[in-house]
Amino acid sequence: MRIFVRIVFISFLCLAVMAGGFFFWFYTGVGLPRLEDLENHQLDQTSKIIAADGSIITELHGEQNRENVSLDQICPDLQNAVIAIEDERFYQHGGVDWKAIARAFWTNVVQGEVVQGASTITQQYVDIALAGRERTYWRKIEEARLANQLERKFSKDKILEMYLNEVYFGQGCYGVKTASQTFFGKQPSELGLDEAALLAAIIRIPNYYSPYLNVEAARDRRNVVLDKMEELGFITYAQAAEAKSKDLVVQPIPEEAPSPTAPYFVEYVKQYLYNVFAADPDLRAKFGDLSPDDIIFRGGLRVHTTIDLNLQKYAEDAINSTLNQEGDPSAALCAVDPRSGEIKAMVGGKDYSELQYNIAAQGGRQPGSSFKGFVLTTAISNGISPYKSYDSSPTTLEFPDGTKWKVGNAEGSSYGTINVYSATVRSVNVVYARIIRDVGTQRVIQMAQAMGITSEIPPYPSIALGTNEVNPLEMASAYGTLANNGVHVPPICVTKVTDAEGNIIFENTPKGQRVVREDVAAVVNSILQDAVRYGTGRAARIDRPQAGKTGTTDDYADAWFCGYTPDLSAAVWVGYSEGRIPMRSVHGITVYGGTFPAQIWRKFMENALVDVPASAFPEAEFAGEEDESEWVTLTICSDSGLRATPFCPHTETKTFRRGEEPSGTCTIHNTQTQKVNVPAVTGLTEAGASAAIRGAGLNPAVNYAYSSAAPQGTVINQSPLAGTSVNIGSTVSITVSQGAAPQASVPNVVGMGETAAKETLSAGGFTYKVVYSPTDASQVGIVISQFPGGGASAGPGSQVIITVGKAAT
Numbered sequence: 001m002r003i004f005v006r007i008v009f010i011s012f013l014c015l016a017v018m019a020g021g022f023f024f025w026f027y028t029g030v031g032l033p034r035l036e037d038l039e040n041h042q043l044d045q046t047s048k049i050i051a052a053d054g055s056i057i058t059e060l061h062g063e064q065n066r067e068n069v070s071l072d073q074i075c076p077d078l079q080n081a082v083i084a085i086e087d088e089r090f091y092q093h094g095g096v097d098w099k100a101i102a103r104a105f106w107t108n109v110v111q112g113e114v115v116q117g118a119s120t121i122t123q124q125y126v127d128i129a130l131a132g133r134e135r136t137y138w139r140k141i142e143e144a145r146l147a148n149q150l151e152r153k154f155s156k157d158k159i160l161e162m163y164l165n166e167v168y169f170g171q172g173c174y175g176v177k178t179a180s181q182t183f184f185g186k187q188p189s190e191l192g193l194d195e196a197a198l199l200a201a202i203i204r205i206p207n208y209y210s211p212y213l214n215v216e217a218a219r220d221r222r223n224v225v226l227d228k229m230e231e232l233g234f235i236t237y238a239q240a241a242e243a244k245s246k247d248l249v250v251q252p253i254p255e256e257a258p259s260p261t262a263p264y265f266v267e268y269v270k271q272y273l274y275n276v277f278a279a280d281p282d283l284r285a286k287f288g289d290l291s292p293d294d295i296i297f298r299g300g301l302r303v304h305t306t307i308d309l310n311l312q313k314y315a316e317d318a319i320n321s322t323l324n325q326e327g328d329p330s331a332a333l334c335a336v337d338p339r340s341g342e343i344k345a346m347v348g349g350k351d352y353s354e355l356q357y358n359i360a361a362q363g364g365r366q367p368g369s370s371f372k373g374f375v376l377t378t379a380i381s382n383g384i385s386p387y388k389s390y391d392s393s394p395t396t397l398e399f400p401d402g403t404k405w406k407v408g409n410a411e412g413s414s415y416g417t418i419n420v421y422s423a424t425v426r427s428v429n430v431v432y433a434r435i436i437r438d439v440g441t442q443r444v445i446q447m448a449q450a451m452g453i454t455s456e457i458p459p460y461p462s463i464a465l466g467t468n469e470v471n472p473l474e475m476a477s478a479y480g481t482l483a484n485n486g487v488h489v490p491p492i493c494v495t496k497v498t499d500a501e502g503n504i505i506f507e508n509t510p511k512g513q514r515v516v517r518e519d520v521a522a523v524v525n526s527i528l529q530d531a532v533r534y535g536t537g538r539a540a541r542i543d544r545p546q547a548g549k550t551g552t553t554d555d556y557a558d559a560w561f562c563g564y565t566p567d568l569s570a571a572v573w574v575g576y577s578e579g580r581i582p583m584r585s586v587h588g589i590t591v592y593g594g595t596f597p598a599q600i601w602r603k604f605m606e607n608a609l610v611d612v613p614a615s616a617f618p619e620a621e622f623a624g625e626e627d628e629s630e631w632v633t634l635t636i637c638s639d640s641g642l643r644a645t646p647f648c649p650h651t652e653t654k655t656f657r658r659g660e661e662p663s664g665t666c667t668i669h670n671t672q673t674q675k676v677n678v679p680a681v682t683g684l685t686e687a688g689a690s691a692a693i694r695g696a697g698l699n700p701a702v703n704y705a706y707s708s709a710a711p712q713g714t715v716i717n718q719s720p721l722a723g724t725s726v727n728i729g730s731t732v733s734i735t736v737s738q739g740a741a742p743q744a745s746v747p748n749v750v751g752m753g754e755t756a757a758k759e760t761l762s763a764g765g766f767t768y769k770v771v772y773s774p775t776d777a778s779q780v781g782i783v784i785s786q787f788p789g790g791g792a793s794a795g796p797g798s799q800v801i802i803t804v805g806k807a808a809t
Contacts, residue, residue: 045300081200170206264348300500306342318603338480341489364469370551371466425535452478480569486516540598544614550593561597580799680722712739748790775805
């Protein structure tokens, strides 16, 4: 008997020593993780992109959709409900509830299975923060140790706040704010008792207790929570009974996310943010070790942007209401406030769901004659008078480096000797080719870049006619320099970025820089106002001072209108995003910059400026500080560019350097002539149309163009339109169909090397554009796809897009 007592005593002593050793080891933490390991945990938060008016455009989040709130923004019922069902002794224990552990151990032994847990709220928070690590008994010891450390550092309320912001509620909702908004459409401070109890009920097994997936289980669990709250004195019996009597009512979960607002702009902002964080290690350091992508999607950013959602809608409506038929080309529009550089609207294509490529900001399309604005500005800056005359006849020009350039005008037309002003209004190519020869290609490039063109500009004289590639954003920004009287303000999409608490991460306030003399800007603005008033941009006219320039490429694959008022600059592009596809029959017409692009611009600007008072451009002052006797002011006929007669219908006052003023008098309006109506000749043969025009006392001017919609020799267009009242002797221009453009078969270059493919396409009379796509090593440098495909029919000079494999990074 004495031996048995000794054995029991020694066994008990050993157990006591072991237990004491365990508790000593546990509370000293030798070999266990430290709190610093837990503090490195980054809590994912949803970022928000915000419009200029403060409304939310979209939310960005990774796998965890979460927004943090403070404990005082969470209703007491929800706090008490969670404590009651998850950790009723939360305010009594030190992170680990040894009493609950003992009770759970005994209950589970008696039942023969695990029916009760003992993890505290603090331990659950640690468990969530250590997500992804293997679940073992050793990990439970680690969690308990960290929970004890956490309780020593933070108050109970702070731990409860951290837990409620971290815990998962199902349906992709992390934290109480996202869950409250998703389930009930409310803030967590606005929840009723029954709603608070339901959220607390879900925590244990979110999918099983989900009111969307298992209504009965969710109701039963909610009622258990309410009973527990009553038992602990958080609520009365009557309150519990009333809450239990209520049905489960939750918000419907949409099957698909709603279509995003301004999707091209949102993607542009995301790329901008990536570039900012990737380039600045100090900014990244504020988010620990997160990558730029993780900062954007998990950092809880509040991104304040420049977009005006009203103007964005006007831009989208202008495009969709104009190009509204199946098979129509695409369009892009970008609008910029010239004084601040703020991007107010951005449409990168007709349908983001079909094409995510943002032509407004990423694209590179030829601007055609809309690039003449930079040549004009360079010319005026270098002392060329707007009334200097040039021969406009098609010719071959030789440049100082020996380069020869054969250049002609649109549709083969000629205007004889014509001044710079009239050549701009009428968009005469040969004159602009002569101008760039006079001022130098490099000067034009420097001017365009200073005004806001950021795309590479090749050093070829043909840039005077827009053979380089640009996008609507840089064109709107560069023309905005003229709108801002020669001061360029770089375009911005974001004004500031803060964290979820409103602390500023960075601000963006660009500074303007004068790049064009004010007097030069005034002269250019005066000329470009007349380009809209009387020239190729007439379809863009709105009831306020405005200026602008059309642009159309030789193959009719790109059409532009770039225009501005002192308050807003906008550029519109129309074309097929798939490649250089001629637009010879869209709604029955050939597309020029003065057709659909000008119409879209007008629709947009009329709405965008409806509440903005009209403002005028500064007057052009030619003389400056020079001797006024060197200048002469005359009344000029806007149509002929010569001295006006009393019978000229459109006149303007212009100032010339003495000796450069027109010496002749207008020959178009030199008598009080009889008015006649222009006959309708569209659809007639060339001979029949010419006879009808002459029969009306007018003079025909014939141009030719390819058209697949009309037989060869048929008139497809006329200007002025039929029924227009004009003076006898006026000219009527007609465009005669040359039939369908010659077609050729596109070579199949898939599988060829990049160089061989380029040579094959060039030999076939096609141009090409190369796009690179990551692929496996065997396909590097090989063409893996092309558009149009091999064997397709296309006109000579059409562009073929080839995709070449590159090494994956």
